[in-house]
Amino acid sequence: MPAQGQPQLQPQPLVTIHRSGQRVTIAAACPAAQALGLGPGMALTQARALVPGIEVEDADPQGDAALLERLALFAARRWTPRAAVAGADGLWLDLSGVAHLFGGEQAMAARIVHFCARLGLFARIAIAGTAGAAHALARHGPGSGGGSGGEILICAPGGEAQALARLPIAALRVADEVVSAARRLGIETIGELIAMPRGPLGRRFGAPLLTRLDQALGRAAEAVEPIVPEAPPSAAARFAEPIASAEAIAAALGSLIVALVATLEKKGLAARRLMLRCARVDGEEQRIAIGTARATRDGAHLLALLGPRIETIEPGFGIDAMKLVAERCEPLGPVTIESALAGEAPAPDLAPLIDRLAGRLGAHRLFRMSAVESDVPERSLCIVPPLGEAGSEQPLQWPKQWPRPVRLLAHPEPVDKVVALLPDGAPRRFTWRGDTHVVRQADGPERIYGEWWRSRNEAQAVRDYFQVEDECGARFWIFRRGDGVDRRTGDLSWYVHGVFG
Structure with missing residues (x-):
């Protein structure tokens, strides 16, 4: 049973709609909506009559198609070279010759389900x-064994007829008119079609039904056009004589950058990550890579980033081939210069400076803080890239009556040997990092409640924060878990969360 006072969240039924003239129908429905009897093809007026409180959003078929294409490209690079988009809601993956690399079909399918679950997809x-x-079973067959993130159904080799027998005729990807005509004749399942003579079926429903039936049973071939990942833009050079000096490598690198920039311009792309591969005569390969804070095809800037890395290359007995690959690219078109028409000077471009600093200090050392809407202090800030978009356009507003410390610890650190008067008394003595602090002045408490919508454990969680100053003048931001009265709100342990000054 849930704890008393704990809110219970119920999923709001959500459907997406598409419009065809004056008719508005459901394009997709969430599991909560499907449990209430709503489904694709149903009129929106009928759905609202059945479930008055449903949430309605416009369908985005173009966005769905773009997502499926990206997933197909990812599958072609990571799982199988034969992947294709199947209709408006699925993918074809040819597992022939690749399933054993992932531990078998069941393990591979479970891995794909887990990957989709991380993306928020069922x-x-x-x-x-x-x-x-496979198309029919994925959309109309029962599933099992996939866990909470999806469903998996594996048909035994040669068992397609038995597996499809109980499925509806619509699973064969035939026109709605054919399905309606079959229902008028009392034909509901694929098994009934399989048992009927082919001649009357062809005369009654036409050749497309027989073709789909034969393709599903393996009697006729079905062409699947796989998506082919496009090779990343690159420029290569081979040398008649191996090179080994830094000057020769730099000269060859300059020529490669010029050729690569020309290729990027033709395709309307810009590079975010470059990889230089140097093949030595002994068969070894030397690699150096750079990344940029923003997509660019400025050859001089790219050369300035790659140039200092040349000294890390070990040519050995010589390098006989070099290849520069733009591993990560983004579209780049004309950009409006802000304030140019008003006669104001444009804002300085910080991307080249950030790239140079990242090359010297490391990309992980460059970041900026962004505000996050949260009352819990450690969740109210997050790290974003130097040129990344902040999570909130408004500056972070702390409570004026309760200033925040200059230094906020990444994680609250526990303190022990605390002397305090419950329920609202500030600590008079505590030990932190092996040092004992005697409190001379204190202010508080500032009460912060847990975010119950994130976790059930925070439904009743409470923190009482105090600003304390010890006898040496050091000021700390310290809190107690719990309100000091009800043990369900916290275990009354103490922590230091920040330091003032």
Whole structure:
């Protein structure tokens, strides 16, 4: 049973809609909406009559298609070279010859389900000997074994007819008119179609139904056009004689950058990450890589970033080939210069400076802080890239009556041997990092409640913060877990969360 006073969150039914003239129908429905009897193809007026409180959003078929294409490209690079987009809501993956690399079909399917769950997607995976059977089972068949993030159904080799027998005719990807005509004749499942003579079926419903049935059962081939990942832009050079000096490598690098920039301009792209591969005569390969804070195809800037890395290359007995690859690219088009028409000077471009500093100090050492909407102090700030967008356009506003410390610890550090009067008394003595501090002055408490919508454990959580100053003048931001009365709000342990001054 939930704890008393703990809020219970119920998922709000959500559907997406598309409009065709004056008709508005459901394009997709969330699991909560499907549990209430809503589904694709249903009129929105009928859905609202059944469930008055549903949430409605416009469908984005172009965005869905773009997402499926990105997923297909990822699958072609990571899982199987034969991947294709299947309709408006799925992917084809040919597992022939690759499933054993991932521990078998079941393990590979579970891995894909876990990957989709991390993206916030619920996956239904069906593995069968034919593309038509897999398509039908994934959308109309029962699933199991995938965990909370998805469902998995594996059809035994040669068992397509038995697996499809109980599925509806619509699973064969035939027109709605064919499905309606079959229902008028009392034909509901694929098994009933399989048992009927082919001649009357062809005359009654046409050749497309027989073709789809044969493709699902493996009697006819089905062409699947896989998506082919495009090779990243690159420039290569081979040398008649091996080179080994830094000057020769720099000269060859300059030529490669000029060629790569020309290729990027033709494609309307700009580089975010470059990889230089140097093949030595002994078969070893030397690599150096750089990244940029913003997509660019400025050859001089890229050369300035790669130039200092040349000294890290060990040419050995010589380098006979070099290749410069733009591993990560982004579209780059004309950019409006702000305030140019008003006669004001444009804002300085910090990207070149950030790239140079990242090359010397390391990219992980460059960041900026962004405000996050949260009352819990350690969640109210986050790290973003130097040129990344902040999480909030408004500056962080702390309570004026309760100033925050100059230094906020990454994680609250526990203190012990605390002497304090419950429930609202400030600590009079505590030990932190092995030193004992005697408190001379204190202010508080400032009460901060847990974020119950994040975790059930925070539904009743309470923190009481105090600003304390010890006998040496050091000032600390210290808090107690719990309100000092109800043990359900916290275990009454103490922590230092920041330091003033």
